[in-house]
Amino acid sequence: MLLSEVLINIGLGLCLGTIGGLFGIGGGLVAIPMLGLLFGLDQHLAQGTALVMVVPNVMLALWRYHQRNRLNWRWAGVLALAGFCWALLGASVATSLSNSLMRYLFVGFLVLLILYNGWRLYRPLALAAQGAQTPGTRQLALLGSVAGLAGGLFGVGGAVVATPVLTSVFGLSQVLAQGLALAMALPSTAVTLVTFAAHGQVDWGMGLALSCGGLLSISWGVRMAHAVPDRLLRLLFCGFLLACSAGLLLQ
Template structure:
């Protein structure tokens, strides 16, 4: 039992560092890791990952806001539609066949990876503190809410590349906004999964503690890396996650 707890703490620390680095709370790596390493079905892996992700997201948001102030106005335009869609789609997701969910998650990662690669090669426009096309932020909130409810990830994974590519935000500013977007949707999605028995609390709590202990390192590293390096690492990270999940199909 003690060995298991220590293993979960170390795994949570690794996931927390990655979550801070990429502004995703660690859930994207936790879900394939829990499915591949521990044999959890897709919904249980997502629910347990959400338990780890929520405190990580809150701490990472606080750290990002200290270094790069998050716009409350922009955050609210993302949060309100995202929260609503996360709740509605999570009610449906907990009833879907786990294998179908896993296949959908792999497809989601593939599309996301291609989008990021295309964006790196053909990105147009300049980046800065002021966002472009602000009136369309609510659409991004809707889309992020759908993926958060279905797959347990949304804010950092969906919002970050779109905020940089289409709205002209810097990578760091986008990751801060994405964390603000993720906090409420992660809360309601976790509550839905927990009510339907899709959370392993004995595993998730040590993962969360490990993540909290390490996520600040990832945030500090994110602010020290060049923009293109950070984006390249994020793309590579997505590819690895997709490969891990494909091995279980």
């Protein structure tokens, strides 16, 4: 890999790390369509390469979120264990599917997230005014399972599924939900990366360069997340998902 290519990848990692810290997702969700659009990587290789950046980004972002909002590690442990088991299954399925099918499934997944997050923004006031609920172990295990399966299948860690559910169903704040989602995503992204790597679907040189940029900038995103009003952060998240969907459809 040429030095210019390394610098470009580090610069891209800087942008993705900031986005990952802002939304608590590690940056993989936007990295996947960008790697396809800008570098011509197929869907499997884009997902596997993005995970090289996502895993260390999630680790650092989780630490930063925990510094600012102490996490409930019992809740995080239940989410993480369930997510890990189902991410392993999802990643195994993903590596056996065709690239075109994976791309269409990924776009469909993003569209569902957009619809759900849009509904959360404009749902009736009676629902929005409900108080926080204490999530039970079974509820957390179910959420971790669904999020882990989606994370393993699409290489996004499952945080994009867990975060909106934690805010809308259990009434957690956006930043607290993002921190718990990161704790759940860490083991699931790690096992997904190992699975993709075992099938030769990772560009390690590009992924490591992206990772270097991401680690330098993800703390900025976390600081921004705590400075932005909760509703605005949710609105930005919806816009972010919409942009990712459009990018994949254009690929």
